[in-house]
Structures are given as C-alpha cells and as structure tokens.
Amino acid sequence: MTDGGALPAGDEGVTRRLKALACTAPLHDLDARKTRLDWLDASRYQMAEIALQAIDQVTLAMDFDHGADQAQVVRRLRPFVAAQAPGAPQGEHERVGHWVVDNLVNIGSLDRGFQVDYGTVDADGRYVRRRFDFKLLVEVAAPDGEVYLRTSDEAINVLVGALDTDVESAQVAAEVKLENLISRGRLGDARLAAEQARYRTVQYAEALRQKLDATRRDVRTVDWITAVPVLLDEALTHIESRYRAETAILANIADARDEATEPGRRRQAAELVDVVNDCIQRHTQLQARLQEAGATFRAEQDRQQFSGRPKRAAIDVFGQLLRPCLALDTATATGPASAFFSAGAGVRVPSVPSLTGLVETLLTPPVERDPLGQPVVEPDLEPATAERFGERAWERSGEVLDGGRARRLSALLAQAREVDPDLPALVALRVLHGVGSAIGTARNQGDPSVLLALDDGTVLRDPEFGGSDLLVATAAVLDGESDVQEEVA
Amino acid sequence: MSRDVSPQDVESAARLVAHGMRPKALPSRDAGYAELVRRYRDDDAFADTVQRVAAGLGLVVLAVGPQSGIVLAAVEESVFEIRMDEYARRTVLQNRQADKMLHGLAHLAAAALAFPRPDDLGDDSYVGRVSVDQVDGAVREACRVLDERTAGDETDPESDAPQLEAAWRAWLRRPETTATKDGRAGEATTRGIVGKALRFLADQGFLVAVGTEGAYRTTPRYQVQVRELAAQRAFDELLELGVLPVAAAGGSLRAPAGLEAPGV
Numbered sequence: 001m002t003d004g005g006a007l008p009a010g011d012e013g014v015t016r017r018l019k020a021l022a023c024t025a026p027l028h029d030l031d032a033r034k035t036r037l038d039w040l041d042a043s044r045y046q047m048a049e050i051a052l053q054a055i056d057q058v059t060l061a062m063d064f065d066h067g068a069d070q071a072q073v074v075r076r077l078r079p080f081v082a083a084q085a086p087g088a089p090q091g092e093h094e095r096v097g098h099w100v101v102d103n104l105v106n107i108g109s110l111d112r113g114f115q116v117d118y119g120t121v122d123a124d125g126r127y128v129r130r131r132f133d134f135k136l137l138v139e140v141a142a143p144d145g146e147v148y149l150r151t152s153d154e155a156i157n158v159l160v161g162a163l164d165t166d167v168e169s170a171q172v173a174a175e176v177k178l179e180n181l182i183s184r185g186r187l188g189d190a191r192l193a194a195e196q197a198r199y200r201t202v203q204y205a206e207a208l209r210q211k212l213d214a215t216r217r218d219v220r221t222v223d224w225i226t227a228v229p230v231l232l233d234e235a236l237t238h239i240e241s242r243y244r245a246e247t248a249i250l251a252n253i254a255d256a257r258d259e260a261t262e263p264g265r266r267r268q269a270a271e272l273v274d275v276v277n278d279c280i281q282r283h284t285q286l287q288a289r290l291q292e293a294g295a296t297f298r299a300e301q302d303r304q305q306f307s308g309r310p311k312r313a314a315i316d317v318f319g320q321l322l323r324p325c326l327a328l329d330t331a332t333a334t335g336p337a338s339a340f341f342s343a344g345a346g347v348r349v350p351s352v353p354s355l356t357g358l359v360e361t362l363l364t365p366p367v368e369r370d371p372l373g374q375p376v377v378e379p380d381l382e383p384a385t386a387e388r389f390g391e392r393a394w395e396r397s398g399e400v401l402d403g404g405r406a407r408r409l410s411a412l413l414a415q416a417r418e419v420d421p422d423l424p425a426l427v428a429l430r431v432l433h434g435v436g437s438a439i440g441t442a443r444n445q446g447d448p449s450v451l452l453a454l455d456d457g458t459v460l461r462d463p464e465f466g467g468s469d470l471l472v473a474t475a476a477v478l479d480g481e482s483d484v485q486e487e488v489a
Numbered sequence: 490m491s492r493d494v495s496p497q498d499v500e501s502a503a504r505l506v507a508h509g510m511r512p513k514a515l516p517s518r519d520a521g522y523a524e525l526v527r528r529y530r531d532d533d534a535f536a537d538t539v540q541r542v543a544a545g546l547g548l549v550v551l552a553v554g555p556q557s558g559i560v561l562a563a564v565e566e567s568v569f570e571i572r573m574d575e576y577a578r579r580t581v582l583q584n585r586q587a588d589k590m591l592h593g594l595a596h597l598a599a600a601a602l603a604f605p606r607p608d609d610l611g612d613d614s615y616v617g618r619v620s621v622d623q624v625d626g627a628v629r630e631a632c633r634v635l636d637e638r639t640a641g642d643e644t645d646p647e648s649d650a651p652q653l654e655a656a657w658r659a660w661l662r663r664p665e666t667t668a669t670k671d672g673r674a675g676e677a678t679t680r681g682i683v684g685k686a687l688r689f690l691a692d693q694g695f696l697v698a699v700g701t702e703g704a705y706r707t708t709p710r711y712q713v714q715v716r717e718l719a720a721q722r723a724f725d726e727l728l729e730l731g732v733l734p735v736a737a738a739g740g741s742l743r744a745p746a747g748l749e750a751p752g753v
Contacts, residue, residue, distance in 0.1 A: 070668060110677055112664040117648045130645040131654075133662050140665050141622075141680060147668040214630050221630055314610040315720040318601035323631055324732045325597060325723075330590055330659055331652035336726035337593025338573045344596055344719030345576070346693040346710075347548065347561050347569040349510050 015120055019132050022116040023154045026136060027051045030103055037099070040092065044085040050100045053080045058137055059151045062202055067140060067150035074098055104137040105149070112139065153206075156199055194249065194272060197242060198279045204235045205286050212289075212296055219300045228297075232290055239283045239290075246276050246283075389426045397426045401451060406473035409453070413462055428465050431472050442477050449476045494538050501525060502538040506546065509559035510569075512694030512710075516558045529553045551717045556613070557709035562718050576689070586652065587659050591679070594660065595686040597723065598628045600715045603696075603707045610716045617707040619696070624683045625665060632657035 030047035034040070057076045061068030074097040081093040106112050113135040122128050136155040139147050208231065215222045222228060250273065315321065321340065325333045389397075400416045400423070409431055416423040434453035442450040453470040460469040505525040508514050516523040529536050530553065539559075543550050547567025551560040563569035577585075577592045602624050603617035604610040635657045646654035660679060667675035675681050687705055690696040695711035698704070 107667075111662045112667060113662060118645075129648040131648045131651075132645050133658075135664075138664065139667050147666055210633075213626070214633075221634060314607040314716055315724055316607045317597065317604055317610065317715065317720055318627075318631075321720060321723050321727065322594070322597045322601045322628070323635075324727055325594060326628070326631055326655075326657040326660065327635060328656055328730070328732070329653045330587055330656055332730060333656040334586060334590040334593065335730065336723045337590050337597060339726045340600075340719050340723035341573055341576070341593045341596045342565075342571065343562065343722040344600065344714055345571040345689070346512065346695065346714060347510060347563045348571045350568055 015118065018118040019116075019134070022114075022118070022132055023134060023136070025116060026104065026106070026114050030100065040096065041085075041088075044088070045081070045096055046084060047096075047100060050077065050081055050084075050096065051104055053077055054097070054101050054104060055136065055151055055155050058149045059156060059199060059202055062150055062206065067148040069146070070098075070101060070149055073101060073149060077101075101137065101149070104155075105139060106135075150206075153203070156203060194246075194275050194279060197245070198275070198282060200238065201242070201279065201282050201286055204231075204238060205282075205289065207231060208235065208286070208289055208293065212293060215297055215300050219297070224297055228293070232293060235286060235290055239287050242279065242283050246280055249276050389422075393420070393423060393426055396420060396423055397430060400427055401430060401472070402474060406471050408458070409468075409470045409472055410460055410462060412472060413465065424464060431470055434472065435470065439477065447477055449474050451475075494534065498535060498538055499542065501528070502535065502542045505529060505539050505553075505559055506543050506548065506550075506561070509543075509548075509550075509561040512692065514558065516555055522558065523555065526553055526555055526558060529559070549718075552713045554613075554709065554713075557713050560710050560713045560717075562714070588677075590656060591660065591663065591682050592686065594628070594656065595624070595679075595682045596690075598624045598683065599686050599690060600711075600719065602627055603711065604715065610712065610720070613709065613712070615712070618699070618704060619687065619707070620702070620704040621680055621684045621687060622703070624687070625680050628660055628679070628683075629665070632661045636661065 027048040030051055034042035034045060034047050054073060054077055057073045058068045061072065074094055077097040077100070078093050081096050082088075085093070106114055111133070113133055115131050115133050117129050117131055119127055119129050134154045135152045137149050138152050140150050142148050211222050211228055211231065215224075321336065325336050328336075396419055397416065400412055400419070409428070412427055412431065413424045416427045430451065431453050434451035435455070439450060451472070452475050453472050455468045455470055458469040460467050505522075508519075508522050508525065514522060516526045529539055536553075539553075540550050543561060547564050547569060548561045549564060551562050553559045561569075563571070573589050573592065577588050599619055602619045604615070605617075609615045609617060635655070646658065663677070663679045663682075664675070666678050666680045676685070684703070687696060687703075690711065691698055691705060695708055695714065696705035697708060699706050
C-alpha cells in the first residue's frame, strides 16, 4: 500500500480462514482458563482434548430424532477424563466433564454461543469490522420436552479438521487415504479415516432431517425440484461408495486382525471392525430415510395443497408482515413489531385492590427465613508445612553472600557453617539458583543486583555437599537498554 | 342523534363495554351479554352510545358479534394500553432493544401461524391452532431461508453497529432452548419468548389451551383483533418504512418467492 490508495477488496478465502480459525478459539480458551478454577488442580487436565472428545460424543449420539442428553455425554466422557488424572478425588472427573460441556455450550452468555470480530474490506476499500457468531454445541428441544445437545456444523468442521472444505471432495480424499493406510497396515490412522467418513454420514443425515422437517411445516419452502434431489443423489452416492469401501475394509481388517501377532495391533484392528460396523449401521439408517423422503414429500403436498380463495381482503400476516420484518435490521424491525404487539395485545384492565384481598395480603405471615443464612461448612484443615528457612536464615545467608568480590562456594559454605550449622544448605541453594540468573528478568523486576555463579571446573570438597566449587559474585544491574544488552551478550 | 338517550341506555352501553374488559366472557355463556350484543347490532342509537362510552374511556370498539362478543382496543396513552416496556420488563438493559423486537416478532409469528392464509383471517368460522413448537419452528425456517438467500454476501453484522444486525440473524442467534435447573425453558430463549407470547394471549382471551401439550386454538376475538387492527397497524408501519409487501392469494406461509413446488 505504498501508493496510499484504497485497500484491495476483501479476499473471501481470508475471511473463511479467519472464521475457521475462530471456531477453534473456544477450545484454546478452555486451557487458558482452567487454572482459574479453584476446585481443581487444572494442570493435570488437557481441556481442549476433553472438549474434542465431548464434541465427538455428541456428534456420534446425534440421529434423526434428537441429539445427546447432557448427562449421558458427561458419562461417556468420564473414561477420557479419568485417564488424564487417575488419582483425582471422587466426582472431579464428572465435574470437569460438565465444565467442559457447559463451556462448549457457553452457558452464561445470553445467546449461548461465541462471537469473534474480524475485518473485511468492502467494495470501496473501507476496512469494516464484522462480528461472526457461531456455536459449538447447541441445546435443542425434543418432542418429549427434554433438552438435548447437538453439534453445530461449525463444530463438526473443527472436529474433523476439514476447515472450509467441500464435503464431497473431503470424502473422496478420506477414502483414498483409508485404502492407502490399510495397504500399509497403519490401522490407527485407518480408524481415524473411517470415523471421518462417519461424520460425513451424520452431516448428510442432519441436512436431510432439516429438509424433511421444513417440508412437514410447509412443502413450498423446500426446493424439491433441484436442491433436494441433488442432496438425495449425493447422499445415495455417498452411501453406495461407503458400502463398497467398508466391505473392503472389513475383509482386510478381518485378515489383519487374524494375522496380527502383536496384541496392540490386534486390538486396534478389532476396534476398527467395531467402528466400521457402526458406520454400516448408520448408512443403513440414512438410506432408509432417503427412501422415505419422497413419500414424505408427496404426503405433505397432498395435505398442504388444499386451500381456498380469499373471501375478503385481508392481510397475509406471514408473508406481508413477519417475513419483511425479519429481513429488516434490528432497530427498524422494532417499529412494526411493537406496533403489532400494542395493537394486538388487547386491553389491560387496571387492577383495583379489593379490601378482602388487601387484608389477606397484609396478614399473611412473612416467609420464615433463618437470619443466619445457610449453615457454614466446616472447612477441612491440614497442618501447613513450615517453611524450611525462616526470615532470620534468609537474612544471614544474605550477609554471607553479600561479600562484594568473587569468592569460591567452599569459602561461603565454611563462613555460613560458622554462623549456623543449618545455613550452608540455604547458601548452597541460592548459589545454585545464581547459576541460571537471567539478567533481563532481574532488570525487568527492578532488582538492584543479581547473584551470579560460574563453574570453572574446580571440584567442591565439602562434608555435606558435592559438585563444582562455583565462583560466586554479586553484580549490580545497570539501568539503560544498551548496558543490559551487553551484559546479556 | 334523532332521539334522546336515556340514562338506562348509557348504563347498558357501559355494561356492554365492561363485558369487553373481561377477556374470557362470551355472549354464548351469558344471556345478558348476548342480549346487549343483539341490541348493539339492531339499534344504531345504542351502538353509537356504546362507541361513545368506549371512546370516553380511551377505547375503540373493533367489532361486536355473537361469537366474539365486543372486541375493544385501547387508544394510545390510555390507561388500558399494554406497553411493550411493561410486557418485556424482565430483560437486561443492554438487550432491551433486541428483546423488544423479538417479543414483537413472537406475537407476529403467533398470528401468522394461527392464520396461515389471508383467507383464514377473513373467514369468521376459521379456528387456527398454534403451539410453541410450530411458531418457533416456522420462524427459524423463515430465518434459515433468508440466511440461504444471503449466503455468500457479506452479511455478518458490523461490530460497531449491533442495531444494524438483521432481525432474522438475531432470532437465529438466540438459542432455541436451554436446560435450566428446574427443567423449565429459559426465558431468554426463542421458545421461552414464544411460550410467553402464547400464554399471554391465552390470558387475554385470544387463545384457548387445548390438551396438555402446549397447543392452543384461536378465539373469534383474536381473529377480529388481528384482522381489524394489529395487522393493519403493522402493515402501515411497514409501508411507511418503504417496505411494500405484495399479497398472494394462497398465503405466503406456503409460497415464498422463487420456490414454487412442482404441480402446485
């Protein structure tokens, strides 16, 4: 942009990649925030890993009718969590699972989703900051009123790693990879590829479910001339090729399993057989739905086509009011929506308190509440381990070390031993720390001086300690950029 | 006014108006009410008195019929008016604008699903049925169609101007439902918002609950209210904004532009 002209119009690919990148942010965020959990020793857990497992579990539990129950997902997560921290206290694994799932839903935010800002360049070369909203796990209501989790498309894309990739081509690539892997006997990767194929099947099933749902509500909102037949066709081709691939895998794997002598390899093969069997079952389910799709459409068309002519002029509430409103922006749409509300809400009758009601209200005894609140939980106390070196010892070791000129460690130890028989240990530790003194850190912290220790090869002869007889000196930290750089260099 | 109105007539007129303030009172259940409705339809002078009594109170008579009874609407600033601010009171301040819009849209959608075709709104014998599931589902579907139509364009809202976010995007962004500790739907979710609208309409005598599964049927009162006033008001607002919706005989809930089903 040396000529100072307008920025070139936005590159769609960059935007797509920015969005794809954004989808992974909540996972990184989990690991960044885990240390703030006071009920947990978080360092033992890899939260992003658990999150991916959670997304996996939800995706696998998704079928045509509903998704996965949260409790069920957490239950299935437990072994993965437990593997990371086997010795954790009872209930912690489950709590971690709940925490991860809650965060993937983003409970606590109003929209239960995530947002990220990204920049685009519009046609005039103006830089515009836009907001990208996305969700990873979505809560949906099943017909029975229960709340289930489903994976969003964004999450499936993050999960399978095929960011911004065409479904079909990714499918083909995955298959080629699978064949290669099997021929080379790399079963772990073969399993991964088989699982990826299974996610594709789930995606097709989800797309089909949405179309059928929409058809049931209203035949004409779904494009049954081109879009749906194309989808059905693609899904059928997908199933066909998967059947072929999976039959081949099954045959190969069965051989591999029987021939494998190494128990690990044999177990991998057996697991892959399970995965492939599950894949085949899912394909069968999808195929059954595909066969029913046409019948559903015809039945709904018959049911919905019946309609009479208008008998008097009236407004079409959906097409003339609701849809135009939805297409407006939030600020403008409030006008007509509020107008409809205040005109359609009817009348409110101002309430007049009746004497009997008032007396009753006034005489109702207040709800008994314990003035002390909830009982205080007795905390479990453990004796804290006393610090090994007291303040006095630190002071004394400082006096010993603060000699000014360079001295041998052995001399310092001897001097310390005269003061206090326990002091040499602290002196030795501080000197050892001095070996790795970072001058930049000391300067940033504003320390006036730093203890330096250098090993020149002399062996330490001491009744308590072994190692090198280090050269120890205290150096002043000078202010100013150039000085520090020289020192570091 | 060719003849004098007796004080008794004024009392009767006021009684008819009072009937209109009881959302669940119906002429078919109350002989006195039915008689007043009959008189309103036969006696122009009485009808005029009723309208004047209502006007004095800050009300407008939308219709008087044997099925619906007397249907009243509040004029602006009257004590009987229901304000959106009161209705959507329990919202966080920063979301107030979006929440008001979503609540308004929920009411629009309830009416749209209750009367899917213009014909249904005009046909006095039509009884519509709505449920939370249906309303939220239809709005989500409409939003999804709008989403598909704008796919590929730069449609993500600008970060500095959240009020310019498209309404359909705001609806889609809201979760459909959330799991709460007591097992009820979260209030800020779209199903929560629609559920509130339907319960409110039922309290106002516009809907009647049928069965236990959260389904409602419409009352003649609701049809009158939507046809004679609410739809017209919203329509005028849209006209003022320059959005000119074109009517389709079949009702566009079943025929969005450009997507005609085969053989229809």
